[in-house]
Amino acid sequence: MKISIYQMEIIPGNPMENMKKVRAWIEKEVKNSGPDVIVLPEMWTTSYTLEDIHHYADDNGQTIIPFLQTMAQTFNINIIGGSFANKVNGKIFNTAVVINRQGEAIYQYDKVHLVPMLNEPKYLEGGRIVPEVLELDGIKMGLIICYDLRFPEVIRPLALEGAEVLFIVAEWPIERLNHWRNIQITRAIENQLFVVSCNNVGSYQSTTFAGNSMVVNPSGDTLIEGSTTVEETLYISINIEETLEVRQKVPVFSSRVPNLYKQGL
Ligand SMILES: NC(=O)CCC(=O)C(=O)O
Numbered sequence: 001m002k003i004s005i006y007q008m009e010i011i012p013g014n015p016m017e018n019m020k021k022v023r024a025w026i027e028k029e030v031k032n033s034g035p036d037v038i039v040l041p042e043m044w045t046t047s048y049t050l051e052d053i054h055h056y057a058d059d060n061g062q063t064i065i066p067f068l069q070t071m072a073q074t075f076n077i078n079i080i081g082g083s084f085a086n087k088v089n090g091k092i093f094n095t096a097v098v099i100n101r102q103g104e105a106i107y108q109y110d111k112v113h114l115v116p117m118l119n120e121p122k123y124l125e126g127g128r129i130v131p132e133v134l135e136l137d138g139i140k141m142g143l144i145i146c147y148d149l150r151f152p153e154v155i156r157p158l159a160l161e162g163a164e165v166l167f168i169v170a171e172w173p174i175e176r177l178n179h180w181r182n183i184q185i186t187r188a189i190e191n192q193l194f195v196v197s198c199n200n201v202g203s204y205q206s207t208t209f210a211g212n213s214m215v216v217n218p219s220g221d222t223l224i225e226g227s228t229t230v231e232e233t234l235y236i237s238i239n240i241e242e243t244l245e246v247r248q249k250v251p252v253f254s255s256r257v258p259n260l261y262k263q264g265l
Contacts, residue, residue: 005196008200022071037079039196042082050123057092072103078099112131113126115147118207133158140161143169169198174209177210197214215236
């Protein structure tokens with residue numbers, strides 16, 4: 001699976017300009033690398049302009065989703081479409097979307113865990129359905145949004161249901177860069193899957209974002225990592241079969257004793 005990650009510098013509060021940037025990046029990346037999957041960051045249309053988010057949010061994804069569908073169909077690519085501020089019945093969700101090569105929006109997820117450190121609970125509504133397994137080109141995968149990374153409770157079930165890749169779309173601040181890097185490696189090792197993350201760079205108000213988008217293999221080796229400050233593209237081809245090899249060598253899943261584990265905690 002060939003993956004291109006857009007470690008983007010998002011223009012705060014300017015969905016139209018960000019869409020132009022993304023279109024130009026996709027066109028270039030398709031020509032340069034011909035990826036199977038492209039990945040965009042969290043809230044890539046607006047960044048964290050939460051005080052004015054009612055103004056910038058997309059109504060029911062009516063602009064962003066068709067835009068990504070057109071990109072997917074035109075360029076024959078799968079799109080992990082980052083997330084965007086999505087207004088539904090007057091409430092704003094942080095919504096991630098996945099589009100397949102045929103241009104079908106096959107998955108949508110509203111961020112469940114809202115980030116107190118970024119004031120999300122004040123401005124956004126949390127989703128009520130945890131991430132579910134999705135499939136692109138016959139490969140099972142999961143998709144979470146940024147802060148969700150801290151909650152192994154929602155990631156383990158994805159691995160148990162067959163996910164071999166975990167995508168993370170993020171706007172993770174630099175002050176917790178060590179958490180960002182180390183938790184990704186931990187999730188890859190404990191769930192024996194590839195972790196593929198797309199973070200942004202740049203700043204909004206007093207928050208500077210960390211970059212350091214990563215691809216980690218199921219053994220916990222970092223295969224590629226972005227810089228901390230520069231907008232850039234990370235391109236990599238991963239061999240999904242490595243997941244099976246690691247799972248056979250260290251058979252964590254068959255060593256589990258679920259009947260002893262506390263449920264609902
Ligand atoms: N955008 C986010 O979800 C940031 C998460 C974060 O700052 C953290 O977990 O720390």
